[in-house]
Amino acid sequence: MSKVSLSNEEIARYSRHLIMPEVGMEGQRRLKQGSVLLIGSGGLGSPLALYLAAAGVGHIGLVDFDVVDASNLQRQIVHGTSTVGMPKTESARRRLRDLNPHIEITVYETQITSANAFELMRGYDVIVDGTDNFPTRYLTNDASVLLGKPNVYGSIFRFEGQATVFAPQQGGPCYRCLYPEPPPPGLVPSCAEGGVLGVLPGVIGTIQATETIKLLTGIGEPLIGRLMLYDALGMRFRELKLRRNPNCPVCGENPSVTTLIDYEQFCGIAPEAPAIGGQYVITPLELADWLQRDDRPFLLDVRNPYEVAIASIPGTDKLIPIDQLPERIHELDSAREMVVYCRSGVRSGRAVELLKQAGFRKVKNLEGGVLRWSDDVDPTVAKY
């Protein structure tokens, strides 16, 4: 039996839980006694925080160091127009406080790191991974395994999402059983070009919230050892059976990771975007001038077609999305002067590297891409 008790106000509030025998008074007390640390208060963290608070989880911790931006509101429903510019933790805390004054909310306006992860996570029963980058995912995984706490995982990409519960202590795999090492930097899916359907983190985040509530109350069959894949466009759920990897570097029989490491280094994070040699870079002002001259360069856009529909640099000669460049490199003339651009200069930097390796010498990356072009040359070009 749980030690905590429910007030009459709480009984009235949670009555739709209480009248289900699977939850009942005991399940609701367990929720009240339970504590959950949400890492990230964004797309996944929003529905998670709202539903866990509404459900009466007694203590919710929120970790985020970001600030609410107008472009978040398409999916991060815990925030609002009135909290744009506010730290996400504070914005979320206000909304949750209004939703349920009976619960305790602790906010950590900080970035979770190897130095503070144990301290942040130690006091919580369940860890929920609502992050958006590989270093934090590996950090969250490793720290959860080392502390013996379940890690409720969710991840989204455009119209697709994944969810599972990593709990080696209950016989399931951890994230590293699936992906022992991170993808090499610079060679990773471009969420970016992607974006995400606003409702998608709602679907995945509510799956995570459901699993969290099941873990705290001990009801149902947890999503341990199963990876749920969701495809919003096909409206299909697919389940993969997973298993522990006995050679897993963290939860395997002979673990090589026994303490937290430097996850930025592990994920190969360079402090700066890959440097491109000086002769391979051009500024928007230089390009604008060059495009006016008779010896104007060939202007190559390596973004995706739907980005072209948002904004483009006038005078673009050709579009080859970066992912297609290796296969379509023969369509380009290496004898001709060429400038490559994308939204911010990152993808085009990669394209320039690729072209250099293929023997192109007269190729330059437009520094800052469409964004800098808009700032420095033509503000009528939309920034996105």
Place this chain on the structure above:
Amino acid sequence: MITIHVRLFAAHRDIVGRAEMTVQQETGATVGAVWERLVAEYPSLGRYTGRLLYAVNQQFAEPGAVLQDGDEVAIIPPVSGGARRIEPGQVCNRFNPL
């Protein structure tokens, strides 16, 4: 020859332009052989080699798993998640903001 149904996810769908495809393989072919064949056809996939989750008939599988006629192979790349703009070249943008 055996017929294998391949399911692709996330960024692989963009590279290949499809979410699923059917391929013919030699009898006794492995999961890894199916992947190598895809890489040969779509070189951009090559950068994911060694960083993939495979499943055969919805069960986790190693690259060395031998396939049977009619098997379904799911190949799942790591997805960092979130909805921030992460451009290729920026794996972990939180530490490397644009």
